[in-house]
Amino acid sequence: MTKRLGASEQHNDDTGPAGFEQSSVMINNEQYKKLKCKVIDVMLKTKDVVTLSMLGGTNLGFVDATHRRLSWSLLLSKQFKRDAAHETIAEHPDENQVKLDCARSFGTVADENWRTRLQMFQETLICRLLRRNHKLRYYQGYHDIVSIFVNVFVDRENIDSNDHNTLLACLEAFTLLYLRDFMMDSLHFAIDQIRLIPSIVKLQDKGLVDTLKLDNLEPFYAISSILTVFSHNFKPKELDNSLIFSIFDFVISSQSMLVPLVMYSKFILKNKDRLLKETNHNSENFLNNTDLIHAVLQRCLSISNEGPDPQWTSILNETRVDYKSGRFLLPKLASLVNEYSPLITTASHSCFNSGPRVRYYTETVNGLLDKAIELNGVRKHLETTADVDKLYRQHSVLFKLFPKVNDMPLAVKASLVLLVVSLIYQLQE
Amino acid sequence: MSVARNSTASGGKNYDSIMKILLVGDSGVGKSCLLVRFVEDRFNPSFITTIGIDFKIKTVDINGKKVKLQLWDTAGQERFRTITTAYYRGAMGIILVYDVTDERTFNNIRQWFTTVTEHANDDAQLLLVGNKSDMDTRVVSREQGETLAAELGLPFVESSAKDDDNVNEIFFTLTKLIQDKIDANTVSTGNGKGGNININSSSAKSSSKSNCC
Numbered sequence: 001m002t003k004r005l006g007a008s009e010q011h012n013d014d015t016g017p018a019g020f021e022q023s024s025v026m027i028n029n030e031q032y033k034k035l036k037c038k039v040i041d042v043m044l045k046t047k048d049v050v051t052l053s054m055l056g057g058t059n060l061g062f063v064d065a066t067h068r069r070l071s072w073s074l075l076l077s078k079q080f081k082r083d084a085a086h087e088t089i090a091e092h093p094d095e096n097q098v099k100l101d102c103a104r105s106f107g108t109v110a111d112e113n114w115r116t117r118l119q120m121f122q123e124t125l126i127c128r129l130l131r132r133n134h135k136l137r138y139y140q141g142y143h144d145i146v147s148i149f150v151n152v153f154v155d156r157e158n159i160d161s162n163d164h165n166t167l168l169a170c171l172e173a174f175t176l177l178y179l180r181d182f183m184m185d186s187l188h189f190a191i192d193q194i195r196l197i198p199s200i201v202k203l204q205d206k207g208l209v210d211t212l213k214l215d216n217l218e219p220f221y222a223i224s225s226i227l228t229v230f231s232h233n234f235k236p237k238e239l240d241n242s243l244i245f246s247i248f249d250f251v252i253s254s255q256s257m258l259v260p261l262v263m264y265s266k267f268i269l270k271n272k273d274r275l276l277k278e279t280n281h282n283s284e285n286f287l288n289n290t291d292l293i294h295a296v297l298q299r300c301l302s303i304s305n306e307g308p309d310p311q312w313t314s315i316l317n318e319t320r321v322d323y324k325s326g327r328f329l330l331p332k333l334a335s336l337v338n339e340y341s342p343l344i345t346t347a348s349h350s351c352f353n354s355g356p357r358v359r360y361y362t363e364t365v366n367g368l369l370d371k372a373i374e375l376n377g378v379r380k381h382l383e384t385t386a387d388v389d390k391l392y393r394q395h396s397v398l399f400k401l402f403p404k405v406n407d408m409p410l411a412v413k414a415s416l417v418l419l420v421v422s423l424i425y426q427l428q429e
Numbered sequence: 430m431s432v433a434r435n436s437t438a439s440g441g442k443n444y445d446s447i448m449k450i451l452l453v454g455d456s457g458v459g460k461s462c463l464l465v466r467f468v469e470d471r472f473n474p475s476f477i478t479t480i481g482i483d484f485k486i487k488t489v490d491i492n493g494k495k496v497k498l499q500l501w502d503t504a505g506q507e508r509f510r511t512i513t514t515a516y517y518r519g520a521m522g523i524i525l526v527y528d529v530t531d532e533r534t535f536n537n538i539r540q541w542f543t544t545v546t547e548h549a550n551d552d553a554q555l556l557l558v559g560n561k562s563d564m565d566t567r568v569v570s571r572e573q574g575e576t577l578a579a580e581l582g583l584p585f586v587e588s589s590a591k592d593d594d595n596v597n598e599i600f601f602t603l604t605k606l607i608q609d610k611i612d613a614n615t616v617s618t619g620n621g622k623g624g625n626i627n628i629n630s631s632s633a634k635s636s637s638k639s640n641c642c
Contacts, residue, residue, distance in 0.1 A: 141478070
């Protein structure tokens with residue numbers, strides 16, 4: 001296939017390279033890959049993280065496993081610096097669940113022997129990571145994300161090597177910077193994240209949200225896609241070209257967990273006509289709107305087993321374009337997600353030029369994690385969005401007024417909460 | 430009770446009524462395998478984990494009537510209960526599954542029973558299933574399963590998704606019990622006349638599959 005270098009990024013992965021230079025030279029797919037690999041090699045050698053992260057957000061991302069593992073490693077090491085790891089042999093309470101899920105991983109690998117080895121490798125890797133980070137809780141779906149990292153970093157030649165420290169470091173950085181909200185002992189912060197989806201859709205098509213009543217139902221239909229950054233939906237079938245690797249290239253390059261939420265919102269918007277038609281056609285087949293919308297969206301999400309999915313390729317490309325040009329349309333996150341969320345701290349970029357990239361250190365991330373765990377203890381007892389909004393507003397105000405609040409005795413904290421609540425109440429009055 | 434919906438003439442529907450059925454139970458007991466065996470007649474031991482909730486459809490032929498089963502498969506990990514219980518509403522049948530080779534999953538059935546009775550409609554028909562009956566490593570006997578089922582007042586089936594043993598019976602037994610309730614209900618919508626269900630595998634195998642909602 002012939003490609004035009006420098007063509008618009010709106011081209012999909014099959015029709016254009018979404019240029020990293022301005023030119024109108026026509027090249028074929030293989031030439032494009034070779035050229036892009038050469039450019040990536042230069043950026044890796046010069047440690048040009050800015051250009052490298054720009055390349056990760058263009059067509060085919062980091063192209064192949066070799067370039068992908070080097071690029072992820074460089075980018076993630078620039079995003080997170082870990083202190084000397086505290087390895088522990090103490091078993092993590094979720095290891096049994098890890099075992100159950102890993103035994104069902106790599107279902108698309110045809111060679112049974114190789115699949116079993118990958119499953120065992122994956123289980124050991126996840127348990128090692130959890131033992132190093134005992135405060136994190138494992139959730140079903142995390143293993144899907146880990147399987148993507150294993151696919152990129154592990155092959156038949158190196159699986160028996162004793163040195164998988166680069167893989168572990170990358171996975172640890174991704175987990176701690178991007179996935180903290182999901183690794184609490186409940187899914188409430190994850191639910192807060194998926195609740196952003198109808199809000200994002202509403203900013204672009206209020207009529208669609210009103211017609212489908214998306215405002216009035218929990219967007220649980222999106223939970224598997226968001227918890228797994230689509231790795232539950234798109235199982236890699238071909239190592240280098242699978243869409244899921246390009247999605248991870250983009251998420252890591254942009255250092256943004258907003259990307260999956262924007263992509264899912266675009267998926268709803270893109271399927272507007274079909275959604276309206278099928279919900280109308282099937283409305284009397286379902287007892288409630290939750291069931292109806294879930295069933296119809298699951299049907300729209302069904303992935304073709306034959307080749308790249310043109311719908312999702314297009315969604316990814318449009319999201320890249322929006323990110324590059326600063327056109328992510330987002331609601332105000334402050335009262336919708338917790339203030340320690342990756343969405344507004346460690347994986348929060350909403351456009352390519354949204355300020356300098358920050359390198360996070362263990363102490364900072366552990367601090368965010370501790371505070372998030374504490375807040376989750378309150379959050380998980382709240383049901384309505386109004387209650388959650390109130391909690392996050394109060395908490396935000398409390399911390400702005402008293403930044404050292406976490407070091408205070410419980411009685412003082414409780415008094416401050418009451419003070420802030422009464423202040424907010426009076427302001428509202 | 431929640432009654433099976435009658436189809437209407439509009440929309441060109443290919444069924445006479447609809448029933449919503451849920452599968453619950455601990456992670457790894459084989460809920461998805463049972464469902465895939467029933468709907469697609471295949472078995473894959475490394476079947477993917479259910480994250481959140483999945484939806485499948487199967488239309489079965491019951492006494493000359495086509496009943497469309499809406500089958501909702503749920504994640505087993507405890508933290509997903511916040512999400513999965515939102516789908517209990519309107520379920521007419523709920524299948525509680527444990528693994529006969531894992532005593533912990535059997536012991537947790539009481540907790541599942543409590544969750545179901547808290548969130549499901551009062552008149553939802555429940556059914557207890559001990560799956561993986563083909564395994565040599567069984568630790569929960571059939572008698573233990575029957576005793577627990579009797580104590581909770583539930584019908585009981587042991588099954589093997591792997592050997593395709595009793596899988597159709599699970600769904601057809603449940604469907605029949607739901608239909609019987611509908612028939613006994615004076616406010617029945619009338620869709621369940623002649624509720625004798627032909628519970629045999631040939632009926633199940635020949636039942637139509639639908640990609641439609």
